[in-house]
Amino acid sequence: xxxxxxxGGGLVxxxxxxxxSCPASGRTFRSYTAAWFRQPPGKEREFVASISQxxxxxxxxxxxxxxxxxxxxxxxxxxxxxxxxxxxxxTAVYYCAADATGYTGRDARRYAYWGQGTQVTVSx
Numbered sequence: 466x467x468x469x470x471x472x473g474g475g476l477v478x479x480x481x482x483x484x485x486s487c488p489a490s491g492r493t494f495r496s497y498t499a500a501w502f503r504q505p506p507g508k509e510r511e512f513v514a515s516i517s518q519x520x521x522x523x524x525x526x527x528x529x530x531x532x533x534x535x536x537x538x539x540x541x542x543x544x545x546x547x548x549x550x551x552x553x554x555x556t557a558v559y560y561c562a563a564d565a566t567g568y569t570g571r572d573a574r575r576y577a578y579w580g581q582g583t584q585v586t587v588s589x
Contacts, residue, residue, distance in 0.1 A: 467491040467578050469561045474583030477551055481587070485546040487561030487580060495519075495539040498569045500576060501546045503557035503585075510560070512571035514546065524569055529555075551587045558582040 473485040485501070500515035514535035515524045523535050534547040544561060562576035 467494055467497060467563050469563060469578055469580035471559060471561045471580040471583040474559060474585045476586045476588065479551060479553055479587055479589050481551050482547070482549045483551065483585060485548070485559055485561075485583060485585075487544040487546075489542045489544070489563065491542070494542040494563070497563040497565050497578075498567055499535075499537060499544040500562045500564075500569070501535060501544075502560045502562060502573055503555075504560070504582075505554070505557040508557075510573055512573070513559070515569040515571075516544065517569055518567070522569065524571075526571075548585070551585075553587045553589045555585060556587050557585060559585050 468490040471487050501513040502510050503513050504510040512526050516535045520537045532550045537544045560582045561580040563578040564576045568575045
């Protein structure tokens with residue numbers, strides 16, 4: 466099992482940047498895929514990005530392509546989400562998730578491990 470704790474959220478103006486971090490407990494984190502999801506106010510949770518165990522493969526929602534970058538450092542058991550050119554519509558609670566079966570898709574139900582979330586607010 467792994468435990469995930471997101472950090473790095475906050476208030477930023479449109480066009481600004483934030484970097485979210487998600488350190489994981491457990492020495493086997495390198496065998497887990499990871500993903501970021503977000504839940505805007507009043508809306509359902511949605512896929513943002515995912516990354517393979519090695520970090521060699523990454524996947525993004527169309528809405529964040531070219532602006533967000535997911536990465537991981539397995540020596541630090543940490544997944545990151547670099548968010549640039551932020552827009553007010555990026556405002557949401559951002560969640561880190563992990564899966565032990567190799568899944569990197571968009572279905573939140575397939576990820577067994579979740580953090581508590583971190584709020585990102587982008588002002589116009």
